[in-house]
Amino acid sequence: MTTGSRGGDEILLAFTRALRAGGVPVTQDRAQEFLAATARLGAGDPNAVRLAGRATLCAGPDDLARFDQVFEAFFNARHGLPRERPAIQQDVNHDQLPMDDADAGGLEQADDVIRAAASATEVLRHRDVASLTAGEKQRLAAMFATLRPRPPLRRTARHQRWHRGQVDAHRTLRDSLRRMGEPSEIAWRRRARKPRRVVLLVDVSGSMSSYADALLRLSQTLTQGMTNVETFTIGTRVTHVTRAMRIKDPERALVAAGDTVPDWSGGTRLGETLRFFLDRWGQRGMARGAVVVVFSDGWERGDASVLAEQMARLRRIAHRVVWVNPHRGKDGYEAVQTGVLAALPFCDDFVAGHSLATYADLVEVLADA
Amino acid sequence: MPELGGVTSAADVVGLLGRTGYLADDELATVTYLMLAMQRPLLLEGEPGTGKTALAEALADALELPLVRLQCYEGIDASQALYDWDFPRQILHLRALEASGGAGVEEAEKSLYDERFLLARPVLAALQQSPALLLVDEIDRADDEFEAFLLEVLSTWQVSIPELGTVKAATPPVVVLTSNRTRELHDALKRRCLYHWIEHPGLERELQIVRSRAPEVSDDLARQVVTVVQDLRTRDLTKPPGVAETLDWAQALNYLGTAELDLASAASTLGALVKYREDADRVRQALDQLLRT
Numbered sequence: 001m002t003t004g005s006r007g008g009d010e011i012l013l014a015f016t017r018a019l020r021a022g023g024v025p026v027t028q029d030r031a032q033e034f035l036a037a038t039a040r041l042g043a044g045d046p047n048a049v050r051l052a053g054r055a056t057l058c059a060g061p062d063d064l065a066r067f068d069q070v071f072e073a074f075f076n077a078r079h080g081l082p083r084e085r086p087a088i089q090q091d092v093n094h095d096q097l098p099m100d101d102a103d104a105g106g107l108e109q110a111d112d113v114i115r116a117a118a119s120a121t122e123v124l125r126h127r128d129v130a131s132l133t134a135g136e137k138q139r140l141a142a143m144f145a146t147l148r149p150r151p152p153l154r155r156t157a158r159h160q161r162w163h164r165g166q167v168d169a170h171r172t173l174r175d176s177l178r179r180m181g182e183p184s185e186i187a188w189r190r191r192a193r194k195p196r197r198v199v200l201l202v203d204v205s206g207s208m209s210s211y212a213d214a215l216l217r218l219s220q221t222l223t224q225g226m227t228n229v230e231t232f233t234i235g236t237r238v239t240h241v242t243r244a245m246r247i248k249d250p251e252r253a254l255v256a257a258g259d260t261v262p263d264w265s266g267g268t269r270l271g272e273t274l275r276f277f278l279d280r281w282g283q284r285g286m287a288r289g290a291v292v293v294v295f296s297d298g299w300e301r302g303d304a305s306v307l308a309e310q311m312a313r314l315r316r317i318a319h320r321v322v323w324v325n326p327h328r329g330k331d332g333y334e335a336v337q338t339g340v341l342a343a344l345p346f347c348d349d350f351v352a353g354h355s356l357a358t359y360a361d362l363v364e365v366l367a368d369a
Numbered sequence: 370m371p372e373l374g375g376v377t378s379a380a381d382v383v384g385l386l387g388r389t390g391y392l393a394d395d396e397l398a399t400v401t402y403l404m405l406a407m408q409r410p411l412l413l414e415g416e417p418g419t420g421k422t423a424l425a426e427a428l429a430d431a432l433e434l435p436l437v438r439l440q441c442y443e444g445i446d447a448s449q450a451l452y453d454w455d456f457p458r459q460i461l462h463l464r465a466l467e468a469s470g471g472a473g474v475e476e477a478e479k480s481l482y483d484e485r486f487l488l489a490r491p492v493l494a495a496l497q498q499s500p501a502l503l504l505v506d507e508i509d510r511a512d513d514e515f516e517a518f519l520l521e522v523l524s525t526w527q528v529s530i531p532e533l534g535t536v537k538a539a540t541p542p543v544v545v546l547t548s549n550r551t552r553e554l555h556d557a558l559k560r561r562c563l564y565h566w567i568e569h570p571g572l573e574r575e576l577q578i579v580r581s582r583a584p585e586v587s588d589d590l591a592r593q594v595v596t597v598v599q600d601l602r603t604r605d606l607t608k609p610p611g612v613a614e615t616l617d618w619a620q621a622l623n624y625l626g627t628a629e630l631d632l633a634s635a636a637s638t639l640g641a642l643v644k645y646r647e648d649a650d651r652v653r654q655a656l657d658q659l660l661r662t
Contacts, residue, residue, distance in 0.1 A: 033563075051395070055565060181460075
């Protein structure tokens, strides 16, 4: 780079921008760090620039892979420009109000309309999500806000102050020491409680595509309502979408999740994806002592014995394994899919998941887990 | 800016660490150099057993800095990381004063909050002993609140103790954080740090590591062991063996007086290499193939 340091910096900053477009969350101060680091290592050496970038701009193994791709495309583009990224689909319609037909009538009809709307809402609660029209889906989306998730609790090793329970000898003595050994109030304690981690594994393969939207909405609601929720989508790959689920606005959260998940409506290799999840995250601690919820219909294209083995592994690590099957609540359902049959012995709960009412039940199951 | 240990390039880091027996690759050396030069904490992630903690230990050794280790765990709080007052000693001190019929009230009170009653926990110790190397091990095990607290210390390099005043490091300590990624760390903390993901080493490097860490193991055995371990990592194991396991296994074989790896000796020492029953079964099958060829 012979253009002098100013020109060099501009190129490097342009690179950070390209990186941001490529999906690595580069902030301004990180970019500054990057410039400082390249200045130390010498901006003339491409490998030094690469190493400096990996150290300063990345924050996880996923970032590292993306970084290498963008770096390759940005600095080593040989045949013209790098491949264009597919445009983000933005067909979310915000204009239509949820209950747009309710304000059609005059004042005298208002009461009827409200009653009709109320019963329509009740019906909607029990309808199968997959069979809804676009308008109904939108109305249902607003109703997700009525779910009130409560986190499952676990006892921790530590104690907390409480007004009854065991005598807290330590604190009592220490209090009395503060008063030069004068005895004073007796302190009490009990085992502290903390929210247990909840891990959601959402199947986004082809057979589940009509439920994916509702399930991600549910995940977003759960993430917002509890403190410690991690969400992954599973299909042909495992994608960590917790970051997207943390966005407050459900519509934007879903768009963000849509951008990160590469395998919408693909095939299912439940066993293998589960193994990948357990290797990469679960075994290290994310699933340890957690309540793990698998949303899937159990259609397994791969070897069911792999799934059984991995479910057994999951069962040993997790506190509780909940399997949510959208088909379970339907008439005439029998657990015949190879995947479900293989997984069922290792599940603590096997619940339905096709309508809002069943999601409300799931919230209860989670709270009691 | 004075460079610690006279390090002015990544090659210096390789040399320094090499002398302590830690073999760093190019990328790790560069990151370590940047960390020292830019005075930034270094966040190390990677599979267990790839030498994250060992790097901090080697670095402390190489730079001749005292290593202060803060092992994180769930529920760790400021009084276990920063400082605490030694109540029993304070009380003893008061009783002693009483017995001697000594000082007045104010003086006695003042003497209670003396530095000698202060129990310096790792972070404060690292600031007091500056320059020092602070190793924050397995930060992912601590709670979010603790991360926020650590963030504050890492950005200002000072700790204020209401009774005593502020303790500030003369030179900021070298800080290494390690994480096993059981949970995602907060972005604010990551932003303050340089990041590096440690991979399993390649064949030649791992061989060098075995030679330098376990010189008693014969060359032939070391090569056989490393070749097998490298192959096992490409297979599908619940927990692929790390470098630490390779070393353990090589040493175990050596203790048994094995000159050449065969099925019987491998099977009897498998416990040093894999720690899951399912893995042990798979490894036995794989060994059968590997050793026959």
